[in-house]
Amino acid sequence: MEYYKELRKFVGHSPLILPGSVVIIVNEKGELLLQERDNYFWGLPGGLMNLGESLIETAKREVFEETGLQINNLILLDVLSGPDYFYKNPNDDELYSVTAVYTTTDYIGELMPDMDESKSLKFYNVNYLPEKMEQEYKDCINAYLRTLNR
Structure with missing residues (x-):
């Protein structure tokens, strides 16, 4: 079971x-x-840390689970946190997200979306990204784009 689901039993x-x-x-x-x-919005592969994992291990596990790709040589771009990353879910659960944003060009495998979490996977040109994307993912992509302009 995911760690945060266990915590919810105690903190509501x-x-x-x-x-x-x-x-x-x-x-x-x-x-x-x-x-x-599933909500027809686009985002980046990733997810929440499990107990005992490093953020890099979380990134590798989540990418594999959601895409079927094995990734290496991750470069940390940014860590997003603070009041802009407060969320209240439809079930009234509240959370502050702390997200490590990595990038890589080093991957192997065949794209295979996890149908429990994804409708599809697609590579997009940075100049033609889908409009239906939550702000946190836009912020992550902007962190990447800033590295291109250095």
Whole structure:
């Protein structure tokens, strides 16, 4: 069982701080891998940390679970946290997200979306990203784009 679900038994809907990782996977054309979620919004592969994991281990596990890809040589771009990353879920659970944003071009495997969490996976040109994307993912991609402009 996921750690935060166990905590919810004790704290109810009170705010939790939930660490996690997302990965911006870049192909040889410079395109970014995006994941279409069940709500028809696009995002980045990633998720919440399990007990005993490092943020890099979280990133690798989540990417493999959600995409079928094995990734290496992760570069930390940013850590997103603070009041802009407070969420109240439809079930009234409150959380503050702390997200490590990584990038890599080093991946192997065949794209296989986890149908429990994804509708599809697709590489996108950075100039033509889908409009239906939550702000946190846009912030992650902006962290990556800033590295291109250095």
